[in-house]
Amino acid sequence: MTDGWNARSEPEVASPNPDGAVPVRAPADPAAPDSRQGLRSRIRAARRARREDPAVVARDAASFARSLTPLLTGVERVVGYAALPGEPDLDVVLDAALDRGTEVLLPVVLGPGALALSPLTGPMAALPRIGAFGIREPSGPRLPLEVLTTAEAPRTLVLVPGLAFSPGGGRLGNGGGFYDRAFGPSGSVPLRGRIPTVGVCFRGEVTEAVPIAPWDLVVDRVVTEVGALEA
Ligand SMILES: Nc1nc2c(c(=O)[nH]1)N(C=O)[C@@H](CNc1ccc(C(=O)N[C@@H](CCC(=O)O)C(=O)O)cc1)CN2
């Protein structure tokens, strides 16, 4: 990786999604300026189609709960996210974690590229849509990202939303650079090697075609609605 990009001239299309193929073919040159944007548009379109069917949405939520729950065994604090429409929905998993006494923190947007964390104190469904981009956020305290790495920090797992992940953990996010600036190698609180991270996306969005820049957060594992990918 001499130029900082994950160079593959002919990226593979991800395995077909059982619910219909997600068109994640990347442009031939992954360093092209529109490479990430093109992939984002295709995945967003597929997610819009997927969320049209309430039966699919409900089944997906249950499937992600099944895939993710085993990873939370022994975890004392989980950083989740409040799904936007079309994103893998973690409400079931996070509600259950809170009920078991696991601390649940959610990202809150403070400003361009700036994240903090806020504790979940009740059901996910009761959260107000007060965040940027209409994201649901707790209205309570904003904690600095550094709470994750203090000496007293409990055993933590961070669930990372993504539009696509490569099998090696490369991530395509929503484009604000929030998770990279927060948790990437040159971010405020680099997580790699310190706190385990799990990327969450649909199976059909796992693709080698995710172009990776040096500042991008790379996750330790990827979990989809059909289970954890082999590392
Ligand atoms: N559920 C959730 N929460 C999250 C994130 C996320 O990806 N998902 N983030 C992860 O970083 C942060 C917020 N980042 C986001 C950045 C952009 C958009 C977004 O929807 N953008 C517009 C414009 C996109 C475009 O066309 O360029 C859009 O899609 O309509 C959403 C979240 C923090 N919280």
Ligand SMILES: Nc1ncnc2c1ncn2[C@@H]1O[C@H](COP(=O)(O)OP(=O)(O)OP(=O)(O)O)[C@@H](O)[C@H]1O
């Ligand atoms: N650590 C960093 N310091 C400065 N700028 C950064 C950093 N990380 C990312 N950026 C900038 O943020 C912008 C968006 O980055 P990128 O496309 O990787 O976002 P993303 O990971 O898809 O988004 P998100 O994390 O919000 O879902 C890019 O222009 C990039 O240059």
